[in-house]
Structures are given as structure tokens and as C-alpha cells.
Amino acid sequence: MLLGVNIDHIATIRQVRGTTYPDPLDAVAICLKSGGDSITAHLREDRRHIQDRDMARLCTIPDLHVNMEMAATDEMVGICCDLKPIACCLVPEKREELTTEGGLDVIGGEAYLRPAIARLNAAGVRVSLFIDADKAQINKAIELGAAVIELHTGHYADVTGQARQDELKRLQDAATFAAGMGLIVHAGHGLTLENTPDIAAIPELKELNIGHAIVADALFKGLAQSIADFKALLR
Ligand code: PXP
Numbered sequence: 001m002l003l004g005v006n007i008d009h010i011a012t013i014r015q016v017r018g019t020t021y022p023d024p025l026d027a028v029a030i031c032l033k034s035g036g037d038s039i040t041a042h043l044r045e046d047r048r049h050i051q052d053r054d055m056a057r058l059c060t061i062p063d064l065h066v067n068m069e070m071a072a073t074d075e076m077v078g079i080c081c082d083l084k085p086i087a088c089c090l091v092p093e094k095r096e097e098l099t100t101e102g103g104l105d106v107i108g109g110e111a112y113l114r115p116a117i118a119r120l121n122a123a124g125v126r127v128s129l130f131i132d133a134d135k136a137q138i139n140k141a142i143e144l145g146a147a148v149i150e151l152h153t154g155h156y157a158d159v160t161g162q163a164r165q166d167e168l169k170r171l172q173d174a175a176t177f178a179a180g181m182g183l184i185v186h187a188g189h190g191l192t193l194e195n196t197p198d199i200a201a202i203p204e205l206k207e208l209n210i211g212h213a214i215v216a217d218a219l220f221k222g223l224a225q226s227i228a229d230f231k232a233l234l235r
Contacts, residue, residue: 028058103137132155172202196208
């Protein structure tokens with residue numbers, strides 16, 4: 001199972017002070033050395049953490065697997081088609097949210113998602129849709145031409161006890177269904193060292209994308225150790 005390291009919150013620390021440090025790109029070599037397989041960065045419409053120049057520099061690093069998270073707006077699709085990262089992940093985005101709160105409504109958003117996915121596919125960027133564990137959404141993702149789905153684990157991460165077991169079952173069933181339909185299945189959001197093992201045990205999942213907990217843990221044990229600890233769980 002691959003580990004995508006989300007570096008947004010290294011940029012968050014830089015942006016809250018308007019400094020030039022820490023540079024999120026300084027994390028790339030550490031990530032790759034410590035077991036990270038790809039770099040995920042979310043260029044939000046409000047540019048609250050990752051900036052255009054960060055994304056552009058990431059996409060010039062030879063052989064780096066960059067996963068550009070973004071809303072499916074004309075502006076973002078244009079930037080992505082120009083930069084041509086290996087992959088992108090389309091997410092719903094609201095200005096007032098602290099973080100991505102739920103999965104994309106692929107069914108309700110068909111009118112804007114279908115052309116966006118077609119443009120990205122034509123540019124050679126592998127498209128992932130960040131969705132909740134829901135069969136109807138998965139079927140629509142296939143119909144619109146996405147190669148990958150990323151299952152939203154945020155609800156699972158937010159609850160405990162039986163509610164968490166119920167969410168886990170929904171994620172397991174969705175992963176089995178989607179992989180059976182030929183999709184590549186990823187998962188992410190809200191994952192920590194404590195709640196990742198049950199997700200990492202879902203055999204159909206090929207990649208987990210983890211950011212906030214990696215950067216938070218890095219404060220106390222360093223980025224290399226933080227990434228290595230997550231990678232050990234995935235192994
Ligand atoms: N996957 C997607 C699609 C996301 O939007 C995010 C948050 O940017 C993550 C994974 C990582 O979530 P977290 O920062 O909670 O680990």
C-alpha cells in the first residue's frame with residue numbers, strides 16, 4: 001500500500017506568518033527517504049496554504065509522483081492541465097470550511113464534473129474523485145471517466161465505538177465494490193496512527209493520503225520519523 005504525504009500544513013505554518021519558511025518543498029526528499037511514495041498538495045481557491053509557485057515547483061521535480069488536490073473549477077483545471085502532475089484528486093471546496101468536510105457529490109455535480117474530468121484525462125492527468133463510501137456515487141464516478149476514487153475517511157475518524165465499526169464496514173464494502181468495478185481505490189482524511197491500522201487492513205486500498213497527523217506528529221519526533229511510523233503501519 002502506497003503512502004501519499006500531504007504537505008499542505010507545512011505551507012500553513014509558513015502562510016500564517018507570511019514568511020518564506022518552512023518551505024513545503026524541503027519535505028519532498030525527507031518524504032521519499034522515509035517511505036512516502038507520493039506528494040499530495042491541495043491548491044485551494046483561497047490559497048490558504050499551498051501557493052501556485054509551490055505547485056509549479058513540485059511539478060518540475062523529475063520522477064516525483066505529484067497528486068494535485070483541487071476543486072473542479074475552470075481555473076484549477078487549467079492550472080492542472082498546464083502543470084501536468086501525474087495525478088489529481090477532485091474535492092468539494094467551501095471557503096468557510098476548515099478542511100474538506102465531505103465527499104464530492106458526483107451525481108449532483110455531473111454537469112461540471114464531466115467536462116472537467118474529460119479535460120484532465122485529455123491532458124494525461126490521472127483523475128481521482130474524493131467521495132463518500134456510496135455505491136451510487138461510485139457508479140457515477142465510473143460513468144464520468146475517473147480512473148481512481150479516494151474514499152473519504154473523515155466520518156470514520158470522527159466517531160468511536162460501534163459508530164466507527166459501522167463506518168469501517170461501509171468503507172470496506174465500498175472498496176470491495178469499487179475495486180470489483182475496475183477502479184483504483186484510495187482513502188484518506190483524518191487518519192492518525194491510532195485509527196489507520198483498520199483502514200490499512202482493507203485489501204482493496206492501494207494508497208492512503210495523510211497530512212495533518214503526519215505534520216502534527218513531526219513537531220515532536222521529526223518529519224522523517226513521523227512518515228516512517230505511518231509507512232510501517234501500511235506495511
Ligand atoms: N485526501 C483528501 C482528498 C484531502 O482533501 C485531504 C485533506 O487535504 C487528505 C486526504 C488528508 O487529510 P488529513 O490532512 O486529515 O490527513
